[in-house]
Amino acid sequence: MRLADAAGLTQFGVNELTLPPGTWSSLRHWHSHEDEFVYVLQGSVVLVTDAGEERLGPGDSAGFRAGVRDGHCLQNRSDGAAVLLVVGSRHDEDEGEYSDIDMRFTKGRYQGRGRFVHxxxxxxxGTGGATRPGGPVLPAGVAAAPGCAVIGP
Amino acid sequence: MRLADAAGLTQFGVNELTLPPGTWSSLRHWHSHEDEFVYVLQGSVVLVTDAGEERLGPGDSAGFRAGVRDGHCLQNRSDGAAVLLVVGSRHDEDEGEYSDIDMRFTKGRYQGRGRFVHxxxxxxxGTGGATRPGGPVLPAGVAAAPGCAVIGP
Known part of the structure; x- marks a missing residue:
């Protein structure tokens, strides 16, 4: 649910994201130009970064500073739904990489020019490779993270 | 609680703000350059804008687009605490006005140059007039809203 878009805001995104059991917010990734922030509203998730794993519950939060090449993702390994509020700034120069696979995303996705590439x-x-809108099909078990804009491949 | 600052983020602020019964998030105000967003985590508040009053409860949210000269504030008229997550972008050119009193705040508050003026x-x-850091004493019954940076006079 893209709450900030619904309110007509353009400077940052705020998304309420429900992760069913077994799903992830995204593949582990980092952003070159965009700060990102996650607040856990409900349930439990595991934050995965280069530092390892950390469990986050309701009221916990985590921030990911632009340009820090330490990929992150949030995984719901519990039996119940987890609900997150995801905040991200918007910068057309933003690009980034997926830490654990041979994929990165290119600049310009707010103008529809962003692509997933090796x-x-x-x-x-076969994917077309557009990051937004109309991104590629998600791999099984990986949920979309609207605030991250890093779904795929 | 300045969550985004704590995480080293600079592009937007995310603040968990507790409003005790009878307090307000701020005086009614608008921003020239900064989008602002509020999500209710707990309790009940009344949103006041030019359109009137609206009650918001847990899971409700509201956004305030930069440059729209419609002042807003959130008032806790209930008997219990209300907890909000307040998100705001950061723009040094930001300035704005308080809708209901003879006061506005000037540009440059992230460099310590912001002032409250008529x-x-x-x-x-008598106030010195600095908006941040070390803003003036708050009027009775008005709580500070860290995400708004519009406390005062």
Whole structure:
């Protein structure tokens, strides 16, 4: 649920994201130009970064500073739904990488020019590769994270 | 509680704000350059804008777009505490006005140059007038809203 968009805001996104049991917010990734922030409203998630794993519950939060090349994701390993509020700034120069797979996302996704590519810059076959709108199909068990804009591949 | 600051983020603020019974988030105000967003975590508040009054409860949210000259504030008229998550972007050109009193706040508060002044630009006597850090004493019954940076006079 894109709450900030619904209110006509353009400078940052605020998204209420429900993660059913077994799903992830995204693949582990980092952003070059955008700060990102997550607040747990309900349930329990596991934050995964280079530092390891940390369990977050209601009222816990975590921030991810632009340009820090430490990928993060949130995984719901519990039996119940987890609900997160995800805040992210918006910067058309933003790009970034997925830490654990051969994929990165390119600049310009707010103008529809963003693409998922291999880390060497070559495109993914068969996906079209657009990051937003109309991103590629998600792998099984991976939920979309609207605030992250890093769904895929 | 300045959650985004604590995480080292600089592009927006995220503040968990507890309003005891009888307190307000701020005086009614608007921002020239900063989008602002409020999500109710707990309790009940009354949103006051030019459109009138609206009660918000847990899970409700509201956004205030930069440059829209419709002042807002959130008032806790209930018997219990209300807890809000307040998100605001950060723009040094930001300035704004208080809708219901003869006061506005000037540009530059992130560099310590912001001031509270009368709407004709004349300073408040006796307050020093700095908006941040070390803002003036709050009027009785008005709580500080860290995300708004519009406490006072």
């Amino acid at each position: 880390k060497d810059g070559s495109p993914y076959q | 709407k004709d630009g004349s300073p408040y006597q």
